[in-house]
Amino acid sequence: MFSVEQLQAFVTTVETGSFSAAARQLGKAQSVVSQHIINLEIDCNTPLFERTGRYPTLTAEGKTLLPQSIALLQQHQRFTNSALGLHQPIPDDITIALDEGIPLKTIAKAITNLETKYPNLSLEFLSASSLDIIDMLKNERAITGIIFSELDIPSYLDYECLGAIKFDLYIAKSHPLANQVCKNIDNLRLHRQLLLRSRTTQTSSFQFKISPDIWYSDNYFVLLELAIQGYGWCLLPSHVAFDEVNKGSLIKLPIEFKEMGWMANIDVLQHQKHSSLEVFRDLRTSLRNLL
Amino acid sequence: MFSVEQLQAFVTTVETGSFSAAARQLGKAQSVVSQHIINLEIDCNTPLFERTGRYPTLTAEGKTLLPQSIALLQQHQRFTNSALGLHQPIPDDITIALDEGIPLKTIAKAITNLETKYPNLSLEFLSASSLDIIDMLKNERAITGIIFSELDIPSYLDYECLGAIKFDLYIAKSHPLANQVCKNIDNLRLHRQLLLRSRTTQTSSFQFKISPDIWYSDNYFVLLELAIQGYGWCLLPSHVAFDEVNKGSLIKLPIEFKEMGWMANIDVLQHQKHSSLEVFRDLRTSLRNLL
DNA sequence: CTAAACATATCGTTTTTCCAGATACTATCT
């Protein structure tokens, strides 16, 4: 029966590159890590590392078992976090961090459902980029985050999908593209694109670069303003553009290549410590019912 | 740091109802289980059981942590099975067990892709009910199973969804229902339904009882025959009814209440021991591409 | 080519943990 410590030694060794480094990181003696790996190899009845060179390298079997080990350790961490959360006091003020592209109005509706059950609850809303939100959850500046699905979410955060919202192409009325129906994506390449990019220069997975000529901003409303002033075309959540379309300063570009029906998934994020608290389960349920 | 043994003691206690019974099942002394639970409670900083009565009962905290523990143990089992599978020889004959309602023709097509990569592979196909298939996977009579998604699959089996197939209503031409368009489900209630039920009397989750008058069979082709002879209406996979519809002995009943667009998901099942073998990964990929 | 720097495996010793059995105590049923 292999133990959690063995798996930890295994995974840390892969991460750090050597038994010694793993031992340093885990705060144990080098011989301990060495023994753990050897025992794990005995249990699995197969070598996990190739020990020819100076640094151990994974064998094929090791590569197969690595993801399993990581999954097991993550589950372990999850258990620890749940146990930690058991005696957390029920919060009476909750901070929700929202990605800037997410419609606050819709979210706010979900809250009214909560009010009847938790009358003393006080709420705070923060707007930020997805990466900043993950940071806020880490250092507990916020307790719940709502973001567009990003690929790498830290393992101590639980997430669930709430649904999807639609993105459309918007453009100023005066823009040359506004008078034609866009038959294919190549039309778009001929004009400047306005694109979202967070402060850390990491573009979101669903923000495609289409045109070779791109201006960036880290904020949807800046993009909106640039589009209004005719600096280019832009992919925006419909609720962001709604008012300006009504005013007539912006128009939605009809597209014929519908295979890119730009939809973005929205996730709700929560530290595992807080995931099982009833307030948050209720909050997530209301959110899911809305979208 | 809590150990796998502690969690095993915890979960087994919940399953068996007492520390003593858990100890018997795990083949340990009673004091060992008792200590494991106590240590786990110390680690989690909360009591997991109420010890007033004769038998321990879960506290609220225990109820929260139970599913986490089960998940961790299942992941542990999964790891063990993967490790076991590492030195399994690459099989040169593969037995695939199919649910009777699943189109063999389609499945067979997937195999031709494999033949080029594994020319020496010999295949065997068995037809059985979903429950029997799970049994065959357990005692290794079959190595891969393809069934309609059932709710409870044993934890040592890996499963993935391949897709869905459509079910339609079929009926003999001479049957009174055949001359009318079915406006709502109540029409169906007035006539006998022919329904699939496995030998163990457990109906599948997607086999709805609609009519109060039902005849059962454990085999789609018996149902088909009964329907042909006019004994009632029947929900069948379209490929089962196809030939008889062409011959004119059976007709597809048009329905207007489309909200029950009877679709059944199809899963491929595999013992975790074999999941990571390349042949099976390839097999599953081909299957998924077909549906 | 050699020495320095860094890694790993193994050994002996100490410390800790684990396990089983004995025992005392408690709840439940008859």
Added chain:
DNA sequence: AGATAGTATCTGGAAAAACGATATGTTTAG
């Protein structure tokens, strides 16, 4: 009240974990 089944605690002995020291191997740089 007694029989039965269950739990917590204590014990000694066995097992295992951790550590530090050491021998040995690999890589890099002079």
